[in-house]
Amino acid sequence: MRIRRSAQRSSARQLAVSGLAPQGSPRRWRSWRMLLVPALGVAVIAQLGLAGSATGAAATVAKTVARAGSVAPNPVGGLDCNGVSPIQRPAKPAVQCVDPRGSDGGRFEDNGHYIGHDEPSVRFLSSQPGSGDNTTLTERLPVEPAALPTVRHPGRDVTHTFELTIAPWLSTTVCDPHSTPMLPCRPRSDANAPSGTYPGAGAAFVELQFYPPGFAPFADSISCDNTHWCSALTIDSLECAADGTCNPNCTEPVNFGFIQTNGVPTGPPSPQLSDLSTVTPNRHTLLMNQGDAITVHMFDAKIRGGHALEARETDLTTGQSGFMIASAANGFMNTSPADCSGTPFNFQPEYSSARAQNIIPWGIGPYMINDQFELGHFEPCKSVSGAVIVPGSDTYYTNCSGPYESTAENPNLEPDDAPCYKFGDTHGGTAAPNLVTGCDVFTDAIGDLDYDGTPYYPDWPNSVRPDRFPSTFLQLQPTTNGGHRYPQIQFMTDTSATEFNTNCDLSSGAGCVLPPKGPGNFFPYWTQARVAGRCVWEFGNMRNGNTFGRDAQYGSVGPGTLGAFAGPIRRNPNC
Numbered sequence: 165m166r167i168r169r170s171a172q173r174s175s176a177r178q179l180a181v182s183g184l185a186p187q188g189s190p191r192r193w194r195s196w197r198m199l200l201v202p203a204l205g206v207a208v209i210a211q212l213g214l215a216g217s218a219t220g221a222a223a224t225v226a227k228t229v230a231r232a233g234s235v236a237p238n239p240v241g242g243l244d245c246n247g248v249s250p251i252q253r254p255a256k257p258a259v260q261c262v263d264p265r266g267s268d269g270g271r272f273e274d275n276g277h278y279i280g281h282d283e284p285s286v287r288f289l290s291s292q293p294g295s296g297d298n299t300t301l302t303e304r305l306p307v308e309p310a311a312l313p314t315v316r317h318p319g320r321d322v323t324h325t326f327e328l329t330i331a332p333w334l335s336t337t338v339c340d341p342h343s344t345p346m347l348p349c350r351p352r353s354d355a356n357a358p359s360g361t362y363p364g365a366g367a368a369f370v371e372l373q374f375y376p377p378g379f380a381p382f383a384d385s386i387s388c389d390n391t392h393w394c395s396a397l398t399i400d401s402l403e404c405a406a407d408g409t410c411n412p413n414c415t416e417p418v419n420f421g422f423i424q425t426n427g428v429p430t431g432p433p434s435p436q437l438s439d440l441s442t443v444t445p446n447r448h449t450l451l452m453n454q455g456d457a458i459t460v461h462m463f464d465a466k467i468r469g470g471h472a473l474e475a476r477e478t479d480l481t482t483g484q485s486g487f488m489i490a491s492a493a494n495g496f497m498n499t500s501p502a503d504c505s506g507t508p509f510n511f512q513p514e515y516s517s518a519r520a521q522n523i524i525p526w527g528i529g530p531y532m533i534n535d536q537f538e539l540g541h542f543e544p545c546k547s548v549s550g551a552v553i554v555p556g557s558d559t560y561y562t563n564c565s566g567p568y569e570s571t572a573e574n575p576n577l578e579p580d581d582a583p584c585y586k587f588g589d590t591h592g593g594t595a596a597p598n599l600v601t602g603c604d605v606f607t608d609a610i611g612d613l614d615y616d617g618t619p620y621y622p623d624w625p626n627s628v629r630p631d632r633f634p635s636t637f638l639q640l641q642p643t644t645n646g647g648h649r650y651p652q653i654q655f656m657t658d659t660s661a662t663e664f665n666t667n668c669d670l671s672s673g674a675g676c677v678l679p680p681k682g683p684g685n686f687f688p689y690w691t692q693a694r695v696a697g698r699c700v701w702e703f704g705n706m707r708n709g710n711t712f713g714r715d716a717q718y719g720s721v722g723p724g725t726l727g728a729f730a731g732p733i734r735r736n737p738n739c
Contacts, residue, residue: 234505235436235497237414242435242442243504245400245418248275251504252413256383256443257583258606259418260331260538262369262400263528263658264344265727267408270670271661272528274415280611281528282619282680284657284718285335285536286690286701288642288650289518289733295644296515296522297352298463299533301334302480305393306625306634307455308378313600315544315566318684323623324599325376325634328688328704330386331538332637333371335531336462337524338473338490338511340368342498343401344526351471351512352464357521364525367514368401368498370490371536372423372462372475377454379542380595383443384558384583385604386541390596392451395423397475397488399511402526403501414504419496419511423477423486424448427494434497436506450477450486455635457481464513467491472510518650520733528658528670529728533650535639537688537703540662543568543617544602548584558591560584564603568616570683577614577664582607613664615682622686624704628695639701641738649736655690655717656730673721678729689714692739699739710737 237243240253245261247254263281264272272279288299306325314322339349339356349356349365356365374395380387388394399419404410417435424430426448431441445451452458457480465474472491479485490496492508499506515522515532523530546566553559560583573580581603588597605612612620625636641649660668660676668676679687691702693709702709711717712731719731 234500234507235434237436237504237506238439240439242418242420242438243414243499244274245416246274246277246279248277249413249415250275255438255440258604259398259420260333260371260373261398261416261418262371262402262524263661264402264404264416264526265528267404269727274410275412279416280658280661281538282540282611282657282659282662283536283538284659284688284690285531285534285655287531287654287656288533288535288736289520289652289654290644290648290650291517291519292644292648293516295518295648295650296336296354296533297513298644299334299336299642300459300461300644301535301639301642302457302459303637303639304457305452305454306376306637307630308634309630309632313544315546315568315600318568319621319623319686320632321544321623322632323618323634324378326378326386327542327544327600327602327618328624329376329537329539329619330541330604331371331373331375333373333536333538334460334462335372335534335536336370336473337367337514337522337532338370338399339365339514340401340498340509340511341366342403342501343368344404345406346501349514351514352516354516354519354522356514358523358525359521363406365514367524367526368399368511369524369527369531370462370473370511371398371400372460373398378599379585379602380598381591382445383440384560384591385585388445388449388451390599392453394445394449394451395477397421397423397490399490399496401499403499404526405501411501411504414499414501417499417504419490421488421490421494421496423450423475423488425450425484425486427487427489429488429494433495434506435499436497436504437495450479450484452479453481455481465489467493467510470510471512473513527726528661529656529726529730530654531656533642535642535701539619539688540612540615540617541605542602542619543581543605543612544600545569545584546601548586548601548603550580552582560607561586562608568618570616574614578605578612580608581605611662613662615680615684619688620679620682620686621684622705624688625702626705626707628708633704636702636704636706638695640698641701641736649738651736652733653736654731654733655712655719656728657718658728659687660721660727660729668721670721670727671723676721676729678715678718687715689717692737694739709739
């Protein structure tokens with residue numbers, strides 16, 4: 165869960181081979197402590213090899229003057245995926261992004277606002293060369309219930325996927341020498357991993373995110389439309405030095421590009437230039453039906469003049485495919501921590517293998533090749549109030565009323581639930597009508613910190629077929645070079661960083677609990693089961709296979725877990 169307080173208002177044969185053909189069902193399924201100084205410190209200047217005094221650097225940051233040959237940021241863009249850059253309005257008010265770890269090992273703050281996530285995941289590990297830069301996964305997308313969502317009985321309501329998770333994703337890491345810890349990075353090299361006093365190479369985090377149908381438009385909400393899944397390649401960097409000093413103007417810049425049938429971004433993907441077109445799907449955006457079987461391949465692609473990360477998706481049901489390459493030619497850029505300017509850049513996989521030491525060096529938890537579900541961004545409502553009219557944009561509401569809001573909001577946790585939209589809202593005629601009245605909880609609040617939204621009730625899939633709840637994702641074991649699967653796994657979740665209501669200590673683990681403290685008393689979990697003769701991963705409330713102790717699979721918070729709940733590294737049982 166990305167939570168923040170914003171200061172800004174192919175064929176049947178292929179299906180049979182995959183084992184993921186729909187089974188008798190209709191075809192419908194993120195403190196580096198923020199130091200609010202006017203410029204980067206002397207340590208940052210030295211680290212970047214920049215000439216001039218700290219005073220000169222201050223003037224550079226204040227004016228955001230671009231370096232020669234670089235691109236200055238526009239007034240709108242993605243300089244901060246948390247939407248709190250003082251020099252730029254966000255192209256999209258909520259882009260799901262990475263949960264950084266504070267320089268003290270605790271929670272991270274961006275311009276004085278806590279930033280955190282709720283992301284239960286399973287990590288796949290392998291020491292095989294190539295397992296860190298070449299990953300393939302085949303999955304069947306969920307099918308939604310035939311009935312519309314209901315808002316009557318928490319834990320027993322008709323629930324759709326967008327109410328449970330706004331962005332399931334598959335992750336990896338890429339080189340970015342301008343990102344924390346701001347050190348040189350050689351692509352596809354295990355020598356980049358943190359070790360001893362070496363903090364690791366400069367790295368960015370990749371999330372190949374999938375967006376469920378039902379609550380459009382994507383530009384200010386969750387979905388591309390009411391019936392299809394879509395997806396995007398996102399790359400998050402962190403502009404913070406080893407001493408915890410960050411550039412407040414571009415703390416966590418994000419590159420964003422939808423997966424496209426022609427591979428051409430819908431708009432500029434870079435943090436400096438992204439705009440409304442970047443986050444608006446077009447006729448070339450790959451749209452996937454509920455229940456379709458999808459093969460995902462992330463790898464280091466050979467392109468003109470070098471290499472860059474490519475994410476390619478093939479819909480085995482329709483035969484369509486799409487891709488996105490994180491290349492300079494496509495408009496991807498890394499960001500200067502001195503002045504927030506961008507430089508066209510080919511992002512390449514950071515590591516050769518997916519061994520345990522290979523992680524994103526600045527995140528909460530040991531993330532690298534992970535399969536994850538982003539939680540905590542939806543509360544269904546009977547009614548909404550507190551209209552906010554944004555000139556030239558959409559109208560949203562701030563307060564949710566209904567059975568999921570049984571008590572008054574604690575203003576220290578959630579001042580409100582914005583943005584909220586009414587059932588049938590077409591957002592000024594730009595989207596299909598919303599399927600339920602509800603709130604995305606990412607504008608003014610710092611997330612669902614009282615855990616009273618749909619994801620924290622047992623409204624999760626409990627069957628491979630849709631009923632009152634969606635059918636579950638069915639995911640085959642991911643593979644790497646030569647079709648080899650990953651021999652080890654580790655369950656983890658960074659929910660710990662959001663647990664203010666139990667005073668969770670990210671170092672000792674005191675006060676850290678699962679499920680988190682809330683009225684629903686539930687937390688979804690991973691299951692490995694045999695379905696249609698194939699060993700698959702499921703997520704939600706599935707009890708048809710090995711549940712690994714349900715919530716106990718996530719282990720505990722303590723020394724060595726980097727602030728997250730993390731279970732032991734264990735053999736991947738493969739059913």
